[in-house]
Amino acid sequence: MVLAVSEAGIELDRTIFYANSGGQPGDTGMIGATPIIDTRKGPEDTILHIPAPGxxxxxxxDRVALTLDWERRHRHMRMHTTLHLLCALLPGIYATGNQIGAEKSRLDFDLPDPPAKEDLTKRLNALIAAAHPTGTRWISGEELDANPSLVRTLSVQPPRGAGRIRLVRIGPEDAPIDLQPCGGTHVANTAEIGRAEISKIENKGKQNRRLHIILTGEKP
Structure with missing residues (x-):
């Protein structure tokens, strides 16, 4: 149901749209007959759906039906899960920034001497092809404080205002490939990703290295 309509956007009582956060773009689609070109976080944890001009x-x-641009969302899910797998391939190395896109993504690391992109690509696709399941669970802020190594990013810290923090796991519960706080969207199994490629590694500072990732659509 529509709760509010303003210049800022459309607010609903509930939504399937993901709001721009953590480097992942907001969803697009339709609310009834209204094209939605972005979804953003508003004040007091509201979610604002941005309509196309005019x-x-x-x-x-109004009670409205929501239609998600699923193909775009699913590419974001595949990309986001791929970034988690890259973290798994670089244990103990902190991510310093990221940007997820439907066509290409990037992940920055505090990493003076990165492996060759061909080696990373090969190891990344081995993890994808292994068809690791993904899952989530919730922990408290106190539990996270007791396990600071769960946080793999220097640029973004997990939100703590809700009293609980969502962990995303790749791999089995008793021996995860990757486990870290994340509020984004991910595929249910790494096999959904398809073949990924590290297209370029850039030097962005004394120790900061930027990894560019694309999805080819082929089997890993």
Whole structure:
């Protein structure tokens, strides 16, 4: 149901759209007859759906059907899971930034001497092909403080305002390939990703290295 309509966007009582956060873009799609070109976080944990300029708008109180641009969302899910696998291939190395896109993504690491991109690509696709399941669970802020190594990023810290923190796991519960706090969207199994490729490694500072990732659509 539509709760509010303003210049800032459309607010609903619930949504399937992901709001731009953690380097992952906001979802696009349709709310009824209204094209949605972005989804963002608003004040007080609200989610704002941004309509296309000049599009017809629903009225407050309307019950509306939501249609997600699934192909775009699924590419973001595949990309996001791929970035987690890259973290798994570089244990003990912190990510310093990231940007997820449907066509290409990047992940920055505090890494003075990165492996060759061909070696990383080979090892990455071996993890993808192994068809590792993914899952989530919740922990408290106190549990995270007791296990600081779970946090793999220097640029973004897990949100703590909700009283619990979501962990994303790749691999079995008793021996995960990767386990870290994350609020983004991911595939259910790494085999969904398809073949990934490290297309370029850039020097972005004394120790900062930027890895560029693309998905080829082929089997790993």
């Amino acid at each position: 599009a017809p708008l629903p009225a407050v109180g």
